[in-house]
Amino acid sequence: MATVQDIEVPDSAARSAQAADGLQDAVGEKMVLNMGPSHPATHGVLRIVLELDGEIITKADPDVGYLHRGDEKIAENMTYTQFIPYTDRLDYLAPLANNVAYALAVEKLLGIEKDLPPRCQYIRVMCAELARISAHLLGLGAFAMDLGAVTVFLLSFTEREKIYDLAEAISGARFTTSYTRIGGVSRDLPPGWLEQCQKFCDEFIPALNEFETLLTRNRIWVDRVRDLAVISKSDAIDYGLSGPNLRGSGVEWDLRRNQPYLCYKDLEFEIPTGTVGDCYDRYLVRMEEMRQSVRILEQCIRKIPGGAENKSKEPVNVSDGKIVLPPKQKVLSSMEELIHQFMLVTEGVNCPPGEIYFGHENPKGELGFYICSRGGGTPYRMKIRSPSFVNLSIIPKIFQGAMISDTVAILGSLDFVMGECDR
Amino acid sequence: MTALESAKKIKAKFGDLISEPAEFRGETTVQLADAEKIAEVCACAKNDLGFDYLMDISSVDNYGDDPRWMVVYHLRGLRHGGELRIKTGVSEEKSELPTVTTVWKTADWHEREIFDMMGLRFSGHPDLRRILMWEGYPYFPLRKDFPLAGKPTELPGVAFTKTAPLEGGPFVTVAGGGDATGREPRVRPPKE
Numbered sequence: 104m105a106t107v108q109d110i111e112v113p114d115s116a117a118r119s120a121q122a123a124d125g126l127q128d129a130v131g132e133k134m135v136l137n138m139g140p141s142h143p144a145t146h147g148v149l150r151i152v153l154e155l156d157g158e159i160i161t162k163a164d165p166d167v168g169y170l171h172r173g174d175e176k177i178a179e180n181m182t183y184t185q186f187i188p189y190t191d192r193l194d195y196l197a198p199l200a201n202n203v204a205y206a207l208a209v210e211k212l213l214g215i216e217k218d219l220p221p222r223c224q225y226i227r228v229m230c231a232e233l234a235r236i237s238a239h240l241l242g243l244g245a246f247a248m249d250l251g252a253v254t255v256f257l258l259s260f261t262e263r264e265k266i267y268d269l270a271e272a273i274s275g276a277r278f279t280t281s282y283t284r285i286g287g288v289s290r291d292l293p294p295g296w297l298e299q300c301q302k303f304c305d306e307f308i309p310a311l312n313e314f315e316t317l318l319t320r321n322r323i324w325v326d327r328v329r330d331l332a333v334i335s336k337s338d339a340i341d342y343g344l345s346g347p348n349l350r351g352s353g354v355e356w357d358l359r360r361n362q363p364y365l366c367y368k369d370l371e372f373e374i375p376t377g378t379v380g381d382c383y384d385r386y387l388v389r390m391e392e393m394r395q396s397v398r399i400l401e402q403c404i405r406k407i408p409g410g411a412e413n414k415s416k417e418p419v420n421v422s423d424g425k426i427v428l429p430p431k432q433k434v435l436s437s438m439e440e441l442i443h444q445f446m447l448v449t450e451g452v453n454c455p456p457g458e459i460y461f462g463h464e465n466p467k468g469e470l471g472f473y474i475c476s477r478g479g480g481t482p483y484r485m486k487i488r489s490p491s492f493v494n495l496s497i498i499p500k501i502f503q504g505a506m507i508s509d510t511v512a513i514l515g516s517l518d519f520v521m522g523e524c525d526r
Numbered sequence: 527m528t529a530l531e532s533a534k535k536i537k538a539k540f541g542d543l544i545s546e547p548a549e550f551r552g553e554t555t556v557q558l559a560d561a562e563k564i565a566e567v568c569a570c571a572k573n574d575l576g577f578d579y580l581m582d583i584s585s586v587d588n589y590g591d592d593p594r595w596m597v598v599y600h601l602r603g604l605r606h607g608g609e610l611r612i613k614t615g616v617s618e619e620k621s622e623l624p625t626v627t628t629v630w631k632t633a634d635w636h637e638r639e640i641f642d643m644m645g646l647r648f649s650g651h652p653d654l655r656r657i658l659m660w661e662g663y664p665y666f667p668l669r670k671d672f673p674l675a676g677k678p679t680e681l682p683g684v685a686f687t688k689t690a691p692l693e694g695g696p697f698v699t700v701a702g703g704g705d706a707t708g709r710e711p712r713v714r715p716p717k718e
Binding site: 500 | 550585600607634639658660668674
């Protein structure tokens with residue numbers, strides 16, 4: 104006769120607590136271990152001071168700021184356009200997405216975000232989604248490599264290389280793109296770019312399927328990441344997590360869907376969410392987001408006004424000469440354009456006094472710009488709400504009770520970038 | 527419920543302490559007259575009006591004006607999707623206001639950053655330390671009277687006072703050091 108037996112599967116914290124119970128007599132001194140700032144698993148320069156009881160972490164104190172460059176102070180001392188290259192260096196794994204976020208924030212202050220030409224909106228969406236795939240691929244590759252799966256890292260970099268080629272084709276730079284301008288983009292898509300992008304999409308899905316076969320049902324991988332560092336829904340909201348980390352905890356919140364900007368409301372895509380909130384869920388959410396990004400890219404390629412060649416001469420910049428630099432030919436032949444160019448270059452885009460906050464769904468989460476303007480071409484104060492900074496603040500909570508060998512898995516699943524965290 | 531309605535509800539509860547809601551670019555802002563009440567206002571916004579998500583806290587240095595500091599809270603309700611900005615002024619003599627870590631845990635690091643960059647203290651904060659600059663750094667860099675080029679400090683005092691280990695070693699080329707013979711490391715004997 105068959106009997107039903109309950110099998111108890113405790114989470115990592117409970118397992119550590121059980122292990123600690125058996126060692127009551129062996130409790131000795133606690134050890135303080137310094138991890139980082141130069142440690143391969145901290146993906147940059149994050150330092151964590153760990154207090155250990157044997158192999159169990161009893162306290163974790165993250166120390167950030169090693170990459171602080173004073174971007175907010177710098178922003179106060181230059182025009183809005185001059186700050187665009189600095190946004191490349193925030194989340195340096197997704198510079199195109201930062202460019203888009205910053206341009207949209209300044210355009211919101213100017214009140215012209217509804218006047219952006221449709222072609223510009225589609226180009227920006229494609230930039231943001233390519234950046235998302237690129238950043239998630241690196242996050243995934245580094246996460247897997249830290250847990251011993253080096254193959255995934257090498258394979259994911261093969262795909263990222265193609266995205267860099269695409270970025271180079273539109274902006275001239277692979278890494279520091281500085282592609283957007285206030286009121287548009289620096290130049291239209293080059294000939295053949297959409298085909299190149301379509302080719303990337305066609306090749307990427309099989310590659311992604313291959314990554315999935317390497318990891319998603321891999322016993323070693325699942326054992327390392329499942330039920331690890333569970334973040335409950337309420338904790339995720341309370342700690343202000345955003346992006347895949349928030350959605351991994353089951354909160355269906357995506358700025359592209361909940362506060363649609365650009366042309367996202369015309370595009371079809373799903374918002375993946377997790378059910379448990381562990382490292383495995385965060386991994387799965389990122390994998391699915393890449394598929395959805397490809398879906399968005401393919402829709403954009405089909406629907407972009409003007410198509411690949413832009414024979415109908417769709418504009419990519421707003422038509423206001425006081426915001427976007429006029430064509431060089433006109434500057435040399437017309438007085439008004441010459442004045443516009445002179446004013447834009449010397450004084451910057453003249454923004455009205457007021458304050459705005461704009462949040463953009465970046466690969467790591469919500470990248471927000473709070474701009475306090477007193478009029479004129481420079482911001483009076485610009486605060487950058489960086490998703491990595493906020494996402495890291497939950498470390499003391501989720502590290503407690505974890506094993507020391509789990510630290511790299513937890514850090515990999517949080518997927519942060521210190522350039523953005525420290526600004 | 528729109529952000530404007532929420533702002534009006536807060537105003538109904540706290541009366542004259544809250545300014546008339548201002549609208550700019552589709553965003554709603556209210557200003558709180560007494561910074562001491564900020565934790566109460568935030569708790570009310572969270573518990574009664576559903577603003578469960580604190581996006582950001584930032585600070586503005588209105589150098590030359592009184593009150594000098596403006597602390598800006600960006601609130602969002604994930605259920606209704608509304609957003610609200612609450613601002614409150616803090617005078618330079620006081621430079622202190624209550625923490626909102628009791629309302630949202632995410633405020634912890636945001637308040638540490640403001641303490642680090644602007645020098646405002648948050649009373650009741652569990653762990654008010656510098657976060658981006660190092661412990662013991664004497665200035666507050668985001669203040670308007672702090673120069674962009676920075677100021678020299680004594681710290682870190684011991685890290686780089688002696689020659690770095692590789693500097694002048696036998697295998698290091700000397701940048702711009704005369705001709706190729708002078709730059710070439712193989713011909714340079716180690717200094718004693």
